[in-house]
Amino acid sequence: MSVLVYVETWEGKLKKASYEAASYGARLASRLGTDAYAIVLNASDDASVLGKYGIKKTFSVKGEHFQHFHNYKYVEAIAHVAEQIQAKALVLSGTFTGKMVAPLLAVKINAALITNVVSDPQEVTPLTVKRSAFSNKGFVYYESQSEVNILSILPNALGVSESTGQGEVEEIVHTPETNIEIQIVEIDKVKGKVPLPEAEIVVSAGRGLKSPDNWGMIEELAEALGASTACSKPVSDMHWRPHSEHVGQTGITINPQLYIAIGISGAIQHLAGVSGSKTIVVINSDPEAPFFKAADYGVVGDAFKVVPALTEAIRKFKAQ
Ligand SMILES: Cc1cc2nc3c(=O)[nH]c(=O)nc-3n(C[C@H](O)[C@H](O)[C@H](O)COP(=O)(O)OP(=O)(O)OC[C@H]3O[C@@H](n4cnc5c(N)ncnc54)[C@H](O)[C@@H]3O)c2cc1C
Structure with missing residues (x-):
């Protein structure tokens, strides 16, 4: 049993929102008495930095299939690693990418999905978490009966817990099976501003x-x-x-x-x-x-x- 965090990148660089997800995953793992792992796709940054946020080891997936975001291919790779390390909880950030990945992943690995998570779990057995609801006008406490859970964190809701330390990085190769192809026609980038x-x-x-x-x-x-x-x-x-x-x-x-x-x-x-x-x-x-x-x-x-x-x-x- 372990916790797996999906760490996002932008042009190869690890995204700030992912440090928050990593910190959350590490705290959850500690409460479950297990370790937190991460998966990153197409990173040029050194992912060992995730050790500072409590990640024991990061699986870094490289290769031509992952050069651009492709939700089906990314989900396959995350599911593959989740299965390898027998992840019982998966954590990701509720960004645009996270919102595209999370539901597909939940279907693929037959997990419960709790989105808009705004605090550390109230309980870990059964997993009980607070999420924002009704467009941030209220909160709901979800108690999951599922064996495997995906938690999508509302960006900036929790902040990062940083310490010292370096995590391991293992490069892995994964060849996706999907034959769905996505062609990127144009990328319209907002320059010089924090998203x-x-x-x-x-x-x-x-x-x-x-x-x-x-x-x-x-x-x-x-x-x-x-x-x-x-x-x-x-x-x-x-x-x-x-x-x-x-x-x-x-x-x-x-x-x-x-x-x-x-x-x-x-x-x-x-x-x-x-x-x-x-x-x-x-x-x-x-x-x-x-x-x-x-x-x-x-x-x-x-x-x-x-x-x-x-x-x-x-x-x-x-x-x-
Ligand atoms: C289904 C649906 C979805 C919607 N989704 C969104 C959404 O995602 N986001 C969104 O923003 N809106 C959304 N709207 C529209 C929303 O209902 C409002 O019409 C909109 O937010 C009003 O925009 P506003 O405040 O810029 O303009 P206005 O309502 O026209 O307000 C302008 C304000 O400026 C003030 N003002 C005027 N002059 C000055 C001045 N010199 N100095 C200081 N203040 C001044 C006025 O007092 C007024 O309060 C949605 C509507 C619907 C029906």
């Missing part, structure tokens, strides 16, 4: 900004804070900002340490994607804007005055 699901700080703006020409001050505030930028749905629908920045029920779900919402009313569909933020700051000219009810800090004021003043104050503070 929204992994961002610690997010500066977001809505229709209150009136025009796409006014986004300079949002970019400047984000730069001063080292933040990623996001927007409400109408803003991306009107092509003021790219769809990759749309957060909410029908967009990306984020869980940053700090979310600054500027000129966004706080509709329930928007809140569904951002209410997992640890601290919410709302800047809105309307004191009755619903977003203030969900805010930790609120500024009632004109964004065109408040945002430049805030950026200036942050720059001065950082320069000190």
